[in-house]
Amino acid sequence: MHLLGPDRVLTHTAQLVPYSYDATPFYQCMPQAVVRPVTAQEVARVLRWCSAHGVPVVPRGSGSGLSGGAVPVEGGVVLDLKGMDRILEIDRDNLTATVEPGVTTLRLGEEVARYGLFYPPDPGSYVVSTLGGNVAECSGGMRGLKYGVTRDYVLALEAVLPSGEIIHTGSKNAKDVAGYDLTRLLVGSEGTLAVITQITLRLLPKPESRRTALALFDDMQQAAHAVSRILQDPIVPATLEFMDRTTLEVVEEFAHLGMPTDVEALLLMQQDGPAPVVDRDMERMAEICRREGARQVRVAADEEEGQRFLAARRATLPALARRRPTIVLEDATVPRSRLAEMVGRIQDIARRHGVQMATFGHAGDGNLHPTALADGRDAQERERVQLAFADIFQAALDLGGTITGEHGVGLAKAPYMVRRFDAATLEAMRAVKRAFDPQGILNPGKIFPPDHPEERR
Amino acid sequence: MHLLGPDRVLTHTAQLVPYSYDATPFYQCMPQAVVRPVTAQEVARVLRWCSAHGVPVVPRGSGSGLSGGAVPVEGGVVLDLKGMDRILEIDRDNLTATVEPGVTTLRLGEEVARYGLFYPPDPGSYVVSTLGGNVAECSGGMRGLKYGVTRDYVLALEAVLPSGEIIHTGSKNAKDVAGYDLTRLLVGSEGTLAVITQITLRLLPKPESRRTALALFDDMQQAAHAVSRILQDPIVPATLEFMDRTTLEVVEEFAHLGMPTDVEALLLMQQDGPAPVVDRDMERMAEICRREGARQVRVAADEEEGQRFLAARRATLPALARRRPTIVLEDATVPRSRLAEMVGRIQDIARRHGVQMATFGHAGDGNLHPTALADGRDAQERERVQLAFADIFQAALDLGGTITGEHGVGLAKAPYMVRRFDAATLEAMRAVKRAFDPQGILNPGKIFPPDHPEERR
Numbered sequence: 001m002h003l004l005g006p007d008r009v010l011t012h013t014a015q016l017v018p019y020s021y022d023a024t025p026f027y028q029c030m031p032q033a034v035v036r037p038v039t040a041q042e043v044a045r046v047l048r049w050c051s052a053h054g055v056p057v058v059p060r061g062s063g064s065g066l067s068g069g070a071v072p073v074e075g076g077v078v079l080d081l082k083g084m085d086r087i088l089e090i091d092r093d094n095l096t097a098t099v100e101p102g103v104t105t106l107r108l109g110e111e112v113a114r115y116g117l118f119y120p121p122d123p124g125s126y127v128v129s130t131l132g133g134n135v136a137e138c139s140g141g142m143r144g145l146k147y148g149v150t151r152d153y154v155l156a157l158e159a160v161l162p163s164g165e166i167i168h169t170g171s172k173n174a175k176d177v178a179g180y181d182l183t184r185l186l187v188g189s190e191g192t193l194a195v196i197t198q199i200t201l202r203l204l205p206k207p208e209s210r211r212t213a214l215a216l217f218d219d220m221q222q223a224a225h226a227v228s229r230i231l232q233d234p235i236v237p238a239t240l241e242f243m244d245r246t247t248l249e250v251v252e253e254f255a256h257l258g259m260p261t262d263v264e265a266l267l268l269m270q271q272d273g274p275a276p277v278v279d280r281d282m283e284r285m286a287e288i289c290r291r292e293g294a295r296q297v298r299v300a301a302d303e304e305e306g307q308r309f310l311a312a313r314r315a316t317l318p319a320l321a322r323r324r325p326t327i328v329l330e331d332a333t334v335p336r337s338r339l340a341e342m343v344g345r346i347q348d349i350a351r352r353h354g355v356q357m358a359t360f361g362h363a364g365d366g367n368l369h370p371t372a373l374a375d376g377r378d379a380q381e382r383e384r385v386q387l388a389f390a391d392i393f394q395a396a397l398d399l400g401g402t403i404t405g406e407h408g409v410g411l412a413k414a415p416y417m418v419r420r421f422d423a424a425t426l427e428a429m430r431a432v433k434r435a436f437d438p439q440g441i442l443n444p445g446k447i448f449p450p451d452h453p454e455e456r457r
Numbered sequence: 458m459h460l461l462g463p464d465r466v467l468t469h470t471a472q473l474v475p476y477s478y479d480a481t482p483f484y485q486c487m488p489q490a491v492v493r494p495v496t497a498q499e500v501a502r503v504l505r506w507c508s509a510h511g512v513p514v515v516p517r518g519s520g521s522g523l524s525g526g527a528v529p530v531e532g533g534v535v536l537d538l539k540g541m542d543r544i545l546e547i548d549r550d551n552l553t554a555t556v557e558p559g560v561t562t563l564r565l566g567e568e569v570a571r572y573g574l575f576y577p578p579d580p581g582s583y584v585v586s587t588l589g590g591n592v593a594e595c596s597g598g599m600r601g602l603k604y605g606v607t608r609d610y611v612l613a614l615e616a617v618l619p620s621g622e623i624i625h626t627g628s629k630n631a632k633d634v635a636g637y638d639l640t641r642l643l644v645g646s647e648g649t650l651a652v653i654t655q656i657t658l659r660l661l662p663k664p665e666s667r668r669t670a671l672a673l674f675d676d677m678q679q680a681a682h683a684v685s686r687i688l689q690d691p692i693v694p695a696t697l698e699f700m701d702r703t704t705l706e707v708v709e710e711f712a713h714l715g716m717p718t719d720v721e722a723l724l725l726m727q728q729d730g731p732a733p734v735v736d737r738d739m740e741r742m743a744e745i746c747r748r749e750g751a752r753q754v755r756v757a758a759d760e761e762e763g764q765r766f767l768a769a770r771r772a773t774l775p776a777l778a779r780r781r782p783t784i785v786l787e788d789a790t791v792p793r794s795r796l797a798e799m800v801g802r803i804q805d806i807a808r809r810h811g812v813q814m815a816t817f818g819h820a821g822d823g824n825l826h827p828t829a830l831a832d833g834r835d836a837q838e839r840e841r842v843q844l845a846f847a848d849i850f851q852a853a854l855d856l857g858g859t860i861t862g863e864h865g866v867g868l869a870k871a872p873y874m875v876r877r878f879d880a881a882t883l884e885a886m887r888a889v890k891r892a893f894d895p896q897g898i899l900n901p902g903k904i905f906p907p908d909h910p911e912e913r914r
Binding site for chain 1: 484548549550551552565573594595597600601605606608609617622623624625626628629630631632633635636637638639641644645646650661662685688689693698712730731733734736790791792793794819821822823824845857858859860861862863864865866870876879881882883884885886888889890891892893904
């Protein structure tokens with residue numbers, strides 16, 4: 001395939017290996033080729049060729065996904081979109097940014113901050129993750145409770161269908177209901193319907209001020225009650241994160257915040273907005289935590305200390321990764337009222353299967369990250385981890401929750417889709433897939449449950 | 458058809474006439490029957506029957522739509538969903554409400570207010586409009602700028618496919634990315650993909666306080682500049698509405714606010730939230746309006762006066778309806794930075810075609826309601842109105858806008874879809890339609906451009 005010139009088509013094994021996996025443990029498959037388009041027209045050319053030859057195409061950003069979404073499980077061509085990394089426009093009058101899919105979340109955030117603007121979604125991998133990947137996975141982050149997720153910021157898309165045709169969905173208009181909402185259908189479609197080549201995002205004015213606090217609890221139930229009380233107060237904080245004892249120990253060892261590590265739960269709270277409101281909400285949240293039995297509440301003295309608290313939370317994954325060779329970070333999610341119950345069930349399940357499990361996550365969203373610390377080379381331990389997660393997802397579903405809050409289905413959750421959805425709903429999704437990709441060449445093997453679920457695990 | 462018992466199947470002409478039109482002028486077609494299901498299973502039974510017999514099905518709420526979406530343009534069965542009007546749950550812990558489609562927007566708002574909660578979308582017809590209709594049309598309203606539209610509040614749906622199968626999309630979880638976002642695909646699909654039988658909506662805590670103000674300008678450009686300056690300040694007001702001189706005259710005559718009617722533009726501003734922020738934002742907005750040349754700024758003394766200002770804005774449609782027999786209320790929309798330009802073009806176009814046009818709308822959203830005051834019985838005037846709107850939609854598109862901000866495509870905008878979207882995007886929408894409704898029995902004739910555009914106008 002010399003569609004793009006040899007310098008942008010990789011075929012040597014050594015070049016292909018980095019594209020055989022993403023940030024999800026246990027999944028690896030080699031592609032036949034990697035191509036690096038830099039325009040929508042080039043993407044279209046590749047897709048037309050692949051359609052004509054029945055070759056699978058797997059779109060890829062930074063490969064920081066946590067559900068195996070970028071793993072070329074049926075081989076074929078990996079479409080490396082990192083080269084499409086131009087910020088095309090920042091429209092200060094309409095509060096929008098138009099970007100190519102390879103721009104990183106961090107870079108957009110820094111760029112819009114120069115104009116006093118703010119792009120809220122902040123997935124854990126925001127330093128490296130691309131906006132194309134964020135859109136494909138409908139990435140969340142720590143600001144979901146107050147600000148929503150990627151879906152809530154995507155206004156318009158340019159995307160290439162498997163046929164090579166280029167479509168244009170949505171618009172820069174704050175309100176636009178012309179035709180079906182293909183924009184949000186593509187958000188979270190995990191590269192299985194079309195390849196996104198341009199994104200128009202909604203921006204907000206940057207919050208005027210921000211304050212951060214920590215609260216430490218001897219009992220998980222106390223922390224969960226504090227979360228409920230805060231939300232019922234009602235306060236809608238910008239961030240309301242939680243860590244269990246295992247997570248806290250590991251993070252303290254890594255970040256040296258001088259926190260006691262003999263507590264059962266930590267809440268990380270942040271509010272932003274006009275200063276008087278931020279101050280008032282922080283006081284109220286601190287008071288609620290104390291009333292619910294917090295052993296200690298620490299309000300950050302200034303922005304710098306607040307940033308350190310947040311950095312510690314953001315360091316969770318690298319901190320955990322120092323403990324054991326294989327870190328399986330999941331995102332079972334429940335309605336927020338079931339948070340304490342779900343944490344309890346996760347602890348029971350981990351104990352029963354003999355799996356070391358750290359749990360942290362977005363308490364205000366009910367979006368939990370139960371994380372197994374394991375050695376993936378140990379087949380028996382790997383089996384135990386997989387059985388534990390099967391029970392955890394079932395527990396989430398039993399509590400009215402879901403199998404993924406923000407990581408996507410990809411390969412990792414595909415076997416659980418039959419538990420999450422009834423047959424009619426799953427078939428409606430398959431019908432949408434066939435409508436966009438009748439040959440099934442776009443990111444095959446993702447989202448939909450395999451016919452023989454055990455094969456891919 | 459005795460699927461539901463004779464008392465819930467209407468077939469007499471006199472019974473059918475009220476179902477032959479909605480709130481959109483110029484469109485009327487008789488159905489063969491009206492059925493009134495009260496459960497999803499009954500809806501399924503009707504859809505299975507209609508599928509088997511190739512009979513069109515038109516879902517209908519209160520019939521307050523402004524794009525002809527509920528007009529049974531190909532006859533068949535109108536599905537009157539007003540009988541499915543139970544509020545099934547208000548979940549105060551998770552801030553959600555689960556309702557049947559026939560519940561009115563007003564009733565939900567009143568019900569959740571009892572718990573200190575708030576459902577923001579407030580379409581002009583909210584007193585009578587049903588939530589099923591709001592979801593089908595992705596209704597907007599006066600709070601769109603700060604709070605978004607219906608799409609931003611729909612968490613989960615139960616819906617019946619034309620085959621009679623019942624699907625369940627989304628969940629109560631704040632974050633849920635399992636599978637394709639069928640929830641948002643159905644939002645705004647105008648009853649052409651599935652019949653919605655249950656809706657789970659996100660709620661917010663009720664804002665603590667609220668203030669309202671009016672500003673009067675001798676020049677439309679001044680008002681538009683004030684809108685830009687407010688948003689750049691940055692202030693995101695709960696409401697930022699505008700009325701032109703014609704609208705203002707009619708509204709003053711109707712509502713007796715004691716406003717001068719010799720001004721060119723009025724801005725209606727509301728902010729809500731914690732009192733100190735509301736006060737500060739109102740002061741800033743008043744100051745910006747004065748600086749941009751407002752002749753007068755009136756901040757409402759109290760909630761009651763604020764409500765009167767708002768009621769005047771809400772009375773626009775009935776007030777205009779007293780002037781001429783036929784009121785054609787449209788919603789051409791532009792990126793907010795093009796507001797003043799668009800208003801100017803609307804005035805020029807109206808003058809050129811000899812049409813009396815009042816323009817008002819959601820200034821902060823760029824969502825304008827150019828409204829023709831006409832006599833639909835006069836064929837020549839009707840023709841002039843239609844030609845004027847054709848030019849207005851083209852002007853909106855030329856400015857990067859869209860053909861509908863919140864009313865939906867229905868019949869009224871279907872001919873303009875070929876101008877709004879390129880062929881590939883429109884074909885992707887058609888493919889989605891075929892995936893859900895292969896026989897094309899659900900609300901036929903809507904959204905997609907007719908083969909012979911002139912036939913239906």
